[in-house]
Amino acid sequence: MTTHVTQCSSTTLSHSLSDDDEMGGAQGVELRLVTTEEDETEAGPISDVTALVLRHRHGYRRAGVLLCACGVIVFTAAFLLAYGVLSGRYHCSQSGDQEEEQQRGGATSPAGGGPGLYLGELRVMMRKLLQDEDIHNTVSRVSRAPHPPGSSEGTALASEILRRFRQLQMDHTWTESLYATLQFPDRAQRSSLRLVDSAGGILEQISLNLSDFCPYSATGTTTGGVVYANYGRPADFNWLKSAGVSVAGCVVVMRVGGGVSFAEKVWLAERNGAGGVLIYPDPADLPQDPRRLGLNTHTAVSEHVHLGSGDPFTPGFPSFNHTQFPPIQSSGLPFIPALPITATVAAQLLSQLSGASCPPSWRGRLPYVRCVVGPDLSAGRRVQLSVHNKMAPILLNNIFSSLEGRVEPG
Numbered sequence: 001m002t003t004h005v006t007q008c009s010s011t012t013l014s015h016s017l018s019d020d021d022e023m024g025g026a027q028g029v030e031l032r033l034v035t036t037e038e039d040e041t042e043a044g045p046i047s048d049v050t051a052l053v054l055r056h057r058h059g060y061r062r063a064g065v066l067l068c069a070c071g072v073i074v075f076t077a078a079f080l081l082a083y084g085v086l087s088g089r090y091h092c093s094q095s096g097d098q099e100e101e102q103q104r105g106g107a108t109s110p111a112g113g114g115p116g117l118y119l120g121e122l123r124v125m126m127r128k129l130l131q132d133e134d135i136h137n138t139v140s141r142v143s144r145a146p147h148p149p150g151s152s153e154g155t156a157l158a159s160e161i162l163r164r165f166r167q168l169q170m171d172h173t174w175t176e177s178l179y180a181t182l183q184f185p186d187r188a189q190r191s192s193l194r195l196v197d198s199a200g201g202i203l204e205q206i207s208l209n210l211s212d213f214c215p216y217s218a219t220g221t222t223t224g225g226v227v228y229a230n231y232g233r234p235a236d237f238n239w240l241k242s243a244g245v246s247v248a249g250c251v252v253v254m255r256v257g258g259g260v261s262f263a264e265k266v267w268l269a270e271r272n273g274a275g276g277v278l279i280y281p282d283p284a285d286l287p288q289d290p291r292r293l294g295l296n297t298h299t300a301v302s303e304h305v306h307l308g309s310g311d312p313f314t315p316g317f318p319s320f321n322h323t324q325f326p327p328i329q330s331s332g333l334p335f336i337p338a339l340p341i342t343a344t345v346a347a348q349l350l351s352q353l354s355g356a357s358c359p360p361s362w363r364g365r366l367p368y369v370r371c372v373v374g375p376d377l378s379a380g381r382r383v384q385l386s387v388h389n390k391m392a393p394i395l396l397n398n399i400f401s402s403l404e405g406r407v408e409p410g
Helices: 037-086 098-104 119-129 132-142 152-167 234-242 262-271 343-350
Strands: 002-006 011-016 028-033 172-185 192-196 202-206 220-224 226-228 251-255 276-280 338-340 353-357 372-377 382-387 389-402
Touching: 152 172, 152 389, 202 343, 226 343, 234 262, 251 262, 251 343, 262 276, 276 343, 276 382, 338 382
Parallel strands: 226 251, 251 276, 276 338
Antiparallel strands: 002 011, 011 028, 172 389, 192 202, 192 382, 220 382, 226 372, 353 372
């Protein structure tokens, strides 16, 4: 009888016993080493992995050294950058007459540049140099004469400001010129405001300042009654509706202010069916006492009536020089005429109104005016409003100047 025992170590032990041995005879033991096919196949991959690890161990060391070197370089660069930012200073250069600066109490810097200034020192210097007298002189110089867009006065003022910026030695000073479509009063046909009878005959010509106009107003003529609508806010028009006063086909008179722009006033009046709009400054909102600083009673306040921003004839695009766009215009342009008037003209119209009394909060300070909302005028009169403006491409000069910052604000 022969028995074979196989161990996990791929060693085969053969133990032979004869029949006689079972009876107590001598025993024989035979040991043989046998290598199986499974062991031969499993030894290959293990050896390959070991060789691969040994082969690339030197490459891993090199990658580790390079990674450490990159970390040191990045840390050094970040440290130097932080040091440069934290230790930076504002370098300010001053120009002009040193004697004038000394009279103002300002410190002069050497011609070669001199030491820089920290932000706190710069603030102290600006408080010393920026006096109320300087601001008043600058405003007076800029507003000494009218300078409408495209005029020779406006071009001269732009050149003066550009020259002044360059004298201040700003870091960057430049100009940009572009054409925009603007609206101006038509010199051939003036805007007018008249009182007419029921047949349309002119009864009275109301004097207007020919330079007063609302840019981007619709042109044309409208005739109708007069309705006083306070500031022209949505709540004001809602009150008129609740009081049974219709503004359809009428000329609506509104006050400047109330948190509503001219464009919003005209848009709301048009939405409620008005035929035209007149806007005036009330003494209750803008002081007009001749004995004090304030607005003159014969002065109107103008503002554009485009319900939007930018050039309304290039909606959604900047006004590039002579760039051709599709023939479209902004939807924010009004379809009814609008005109600014003075407090004197407003008092002349509102003093002839009849109708329901207005709320107490609507009362202004126009002299000899009883607060009623209209729409009827005395003796069956009506108002005829004519607005004549024209469009023209105008060259605009924009002036820019800047100072470079040295320290990032904290």
